[in-house]
Amino acid sequence: MGVSKTSKATIFLGFLWLNLFQSVVGRFVVEKNSLRVVSPDDIKGTYDSAIGNFGIPQYGGSLPGTVVYPKENRKGCRNFEDSGTSFKSKSGAMPTFVLVDRGDCFFALKVWNAQNAGAAAVLVADDVDERLITMDSPEADGSSAKYIENITIPSALIEKSFAEKLKKAVSAGEMVNVNLDWREAVPHPDDRVEYELWTSSNDECGFKCDMLMKYVKDFKGAAQILEKGGYTQFTPHYITWYCPQAFTVSKQCKSQCINHGRYCAPDPEQDFSSGYEGKDVVVENLRQLCVFKVANETNKPWVWWDYVTDFQIRCPMKEKKYNKECADAVIKSLGLDSRKIEKCMGDPNADEDNPVLKEEQDAQIGKGTRGDVTILPTLVVNNRQYRGKLEKGAVLKAICAGFEETTEPAVCLSDDVETNECLDNNGGCWIDKAANITACKDTFRGRVCECPVVDGVQFKGDGYSSCTASGRGRCKLNNGGCWHDSRDGHTFSACVDNEEGKCSCPPGFKGDGVKSCEDIDECREKKACQCPECSCKNTWGSYECSCSGELLYIRDHDTCISKRAREVKSAWAAVWAILIGLAMAGGGAYLVYKYRLRSYMDSEIRAIMAQYMPLDSQNEVQNHVNEDHA
Known part of the structure; x- marks a missing residue:
């Protein structure tokens, strides 16, 4: 049976980690804080404890409490509340520190269960006699991711021998009061803090990548205030691995490495057959390092924070935008010199060392009190590795703890960070x-x-x-971002006032409607004045047509007609109008004549008839006269 592609990727990653482990074994430094026992007297004193790499340590401060060792669920792998156990302090009492045993489940789960039951801090008792180690958060799956990011209390690992003394005192009914102290966890030699973040541009590695991306976005404002004020000196770093010499020509190495196997990163999906490759991550990491270097040359190193956050937003792997084209767009928007950045990056295919990445590999090796960087992400403050949750408030406390007393900037003394x-x-x-x-x-x-x-x-x-x-009304605002121009008293705009919001060149123009609209030469393109007698003249946004000789141009029909033809037609129209008028006048006169003639004849006939026979009206008149004479 063959080995699957995913299995091959996992095996190859094992080789990379083996190389890393062999190069750094014995140089891992555990960051510690002091744990001071106040009572009982027989164990009073100061002891070392290893700061957990999750939760929120109180850098620069201390936390007193009373130790409790539960009678049940002593490893803390189950929910304490299920058994009715509560560690909430009563009013006026000291906070509760829960002591749990190591084993059976993740460190972070133990702390999460204790936090839910009301604990103020957790002490984990080692189960073997050994040097202290760092309690790291697990590679988060669906279930662990829900609680790792929500742990807010500090935790520490203590040695087995010391833990036995605490257990004995608690079992004897004595009050065990302790004080966790982080005041010297970060050295503070001067009035400026130097800190560095070991990160990666890979945004598809699960919970830790999501946590890192969120932290960078949240902390950007505070980081830029500190940097602009000269309070801090920040340096970004990127972890790389190298490919074993025997594997440099393998498909896996070629897909994950640049410069012939010298600088590698794991495949984002751990699948060589699809998606992005490890070398894509190395190249973008290199680009981000060069962005910082170029920005630093212009005395604006804080621009790195803008580039990284913008790249996360605009160029995610999930949207298949994790590429040079998208990166160049971000670089351009921030006003950086892309040519200098390209020169800084060099040739990823060259069979030689890359100065920038070689410097990064050298920086991974611990120096002085700082151990080798093996956990990603890692924050280093004043040459001490920060331990705890990558969260704005927690990190700001750690950085502020690195200032010399009374030299803290105002941002360390206020809850708000405001900058425009x-x-x-x-x-x-x-x-x-x-x-x-x-x-x-x-x-x-x-x-x-x-x-x-x-x-x-x-x-x-x-x-x-x-x-x-x-939408509606958009053309009133700078022509909706569309092209517009005015000439010779005429104004044209490509803005169309509708919901679509598109720009369209008006009739007589052509172009994209946004950057330009060019006048269409209707005469040259034979779109007007097509009749044989026509003469065309182009104008801005339109055209003019004229006809030769005594001809007139009719635009609607794109044709020419004779002026005389129009005059003859007009003369005949006048003649017909006169004739019709005369006819109407004659007809009217005839009707009047006929009416008057008939009236005259009627009166004549009545007069003749009155001579031969009396009319009714005449008799009436005669009778009336006789009556007057009587």
């Missing part, structure tokens, strides 16, 4: 200077690039390189 990143290069966001409209929005956690709403009109786009007005 939009004032510098508009935060790398889209801006329309003509209309004074920007996508940059300043927030507590740093600036975000979101297309705005202006006078009820919503702008749409990615917020970084483009924002376009959409």
Whole structure:
């Protein structure tokens, strides 16, 4: 039976880790804090404890408490509340430190269960006599990811011999009061803190990658304030591995390494047959290192935070945008010199050392009090590895603990961190200077690039390189971002006031409607004045046609007609109008004549008839006269 591709990837990763382990074994330094026993007197004193790499240690401070060793669930692998156990302190009492035994489950799960039951801190008793180790968080699966990110209490591993003394005192009914002290966990020699973050551009490694990405976004604002004020000196680092000489020509090595196996990163999906390759991660890590170097040369090292956060947002692996093209767009938006960055990166196919990545591999080796970097991500403050959750407040406490007494900046003495990143290069966001409209929005956690709403009109786009007005009324705002121009008293615009928000060149023009609309030469393209007698003249946005000789141009029919033909037609129309008028006048006169003639004849006939016979009206008159004479 053959070995699956995923299994091959896992085997090869084992080789990489073996190389790393062989090169750093014996140089791992455990970061410690002191645990001081206040009572009982027979075990009073100061002991070492190893800071857990999760939760929130109280760097720069201390925490007193009373030790409790549970009678049940002593390894803390089950929920304490299921058995009715509570570690919540009563009013006025000291916080409770729960002592649990090592074994059977993850360190982080023990701490999570104790936290849910009300513990203020957790001490884990080692089960073998050995040097202290760092309690790291597990590779999170679906279940562990739910609690690892929500652990907020500190924890520490203590030696087996010391743990036995604590258990004996608690079992004897004595009150065991202790004090966890982180005040010297970070040295503070001067008024500036040097810190570094060992990170990776890989965003598909699960919970730890998600945690790292969130931390970088959240901490960016505080980091830039500290850097701009000269309070800190920050340096990003990237872990790389090398491929064993015997495997440099293998398919696995070629897909995960650059510079002929010198610098490697694990395959993001741990599957060589699909998705992104390890060498893609190495190249982007190298690019981010060069972004920092180029930004540092311009005295703006804090721009690294802008690039990394923007790259996470704009170029994720899940959307298949994790590539050079997307990276170049981010670099351009931040005003960085892409040519210098490319020169810094060098040739990834060259069979020689890359100076930038070689320096990174050398820096992984521990120096002085700092051990080798083997955990990713790792934060180092004043040459001491930070232990605890990568969370803004917790990290800020650790950094502030690195300042010499009374030299802390104001950011260490307040809960808020306020800065207007939009004032510098508009935060790398889209801006329309003509209309004074920007996508940059300043927030507590740093600036975000979101297309705005202006006078009820919503702008749409990615917020970084483009924002376009959409919907009704958009043409009132700088022509909706569309082309417009005015000449000779005529104004044209490509903005169409509709919901689609598209730009379309008006009739008589052609182009994309956004950057340009060019006049169409209707005469040259034979779109007008096609009749034989026509003469065409192009104008801006239109055209003019004329006809030769005594001809007139009819635009609707694109034709020429004779002026005389129009005059003859007009003369005949006048003649017909006169004739019709005369006819109507004659007809009217005839009717009047006929009416008057008939009236005259009627009166004549009545007069003749009256001579021969009396009419009724005449008799009436005669009778009336006789009556008057009587």
